[in-house]
Amino acid sequence: MINPLLVGFGATIGAFLRNELTLQQAKLKIDFPIVTLFINIFGAILLGIFTAQIHNGAILLLLGTGFCGGFTTFGTFNMELSQLWFQHRLGRCFLYFVLTYIFGILGFIVGIHI
Amino acid sequence: MRKRAEVFLFLFIGAFIGSNLRYLESLIFKPSNGFPLGTLVANLSGALVLPFLIHYLQDRFNLSSRVILTLSTGVLGSYTTFSTFTADTYRLFNTGQWLLLFIYLTLTIVGGFALAILGNYWAATQAFNDYAKKSREERS
Numbered sequence: 001m002i003n004p005l006l007v008g009f010g011a012t013i014g015a016f017l018r019n020e021l022t023l024q025q026a027k028l029k030i031d032f033p034i035v036t037l038f039i040n041i042f043g044a045i046l047l048g049i050f051t052a053q054i055h056n057g058a059i060l061l062l063l064g065t066g067f068c069g070g071f072t073t074f075g076t077f078n079m080e081l082s083q084l085w086f087q088h089r090l091g092r093c094f095l096y097f098v099l100t101y102i103f104g105i106l107g108f109i110v111g112i113h114i
Numbered sequence: 115m116r117k118r119a120e121v122f123l124f125l126f127i128g129a130f131i132g133s134n135l136r137y138l139e140s141l142i143f144k145p146s147n148g149f150p151l152g153t154l155v156a157n158l159s160g161a162l163v164l165p166f167l168i169h170y171l172q173d174r175f176n177l178s179s180r181v182i183l184t185l186s187t188g189v190l191g192s193y194t195t196f197s198t199f200t201a202d203t204y205r206l207f208n209t210g211q212w213l214l215l216f217i218y219l220t221l222t223i224v225g226g227f228a229l230a231i232l233g234n235y236w237a238a239t240q241a242f243n244d245y246a247k248k249s250r251e252e253r254s
Binding site for chain 2: 003007008009014066072075078081082104
């Protein structure tokens with residue numbers, strides 16, 4: 001019965017950090033969703049590290065399924081992609097798409113092997 | 115919304131619900147061949163609903179910034195996940211399940227984008243239907 005608590009607490013910290021970082025996007029004055037890109041790549045690296053280093057199921061639920069799952073986001077990523085699409089900024093849309101998937105997957109592999 | 119403690123409380127509620135919905139789906143949708151169906155279901159449904167929430171439900175029900183923070187950043191942000199997707203991809207690659215890897219990548223990458231586009235159209239269609247209904251009622 002403790003598993004939902006571990007997942008929920010981990011995700012809360014992850015979501016709070018994600019929100020704090022996303023709030024910085026407006027201040028950056030960069031016309032590209034670089035904050036979500038960073039969150040998703042960094043979260044994938046972290047999950048790789050946790051997966052390789054942590055062998056306790058409960059702690060992995062807290063930090064992996066909970067924290068990394070709550071920190072990274074697939075919904076916002078695709079929402080931002082669709083916004084770029086509807087704004088006809090197709091170059092940025094494609095770049096965001098490619099950078100997220102390539103460096104996200106590479107990030108996890110790097111994390112596993114650190 | 116300035117107070118961090120308040121933001122934390124709303125995200126606590128939202129993230130608790132969202133992450134556990136995803137966790138529940140990963141326990142329910144668990145095919146014996148190891149296909150990450152739970153993550154896929156969570157990510158695709160979340161990708162569809164988020165634009166609908168932001169572009170339709172927010173206006174339709176006059177949702178406050180607190181409710182939107184809880185539902186979008188909290189629930190849907192934690193319900194969907196990118197890191198688990200990369201972990202699933204690596205696992206299928208490592209175990210040499212090429213067909214499952216191909217299906218998973220295609221459905222996630224193409225499906226996520228297509229459903230987010232569809233969510234925008236769904237929101238626009240719904241808003242238009244509401245408007246048309248309202249005009250009809252005003253005329254009659």
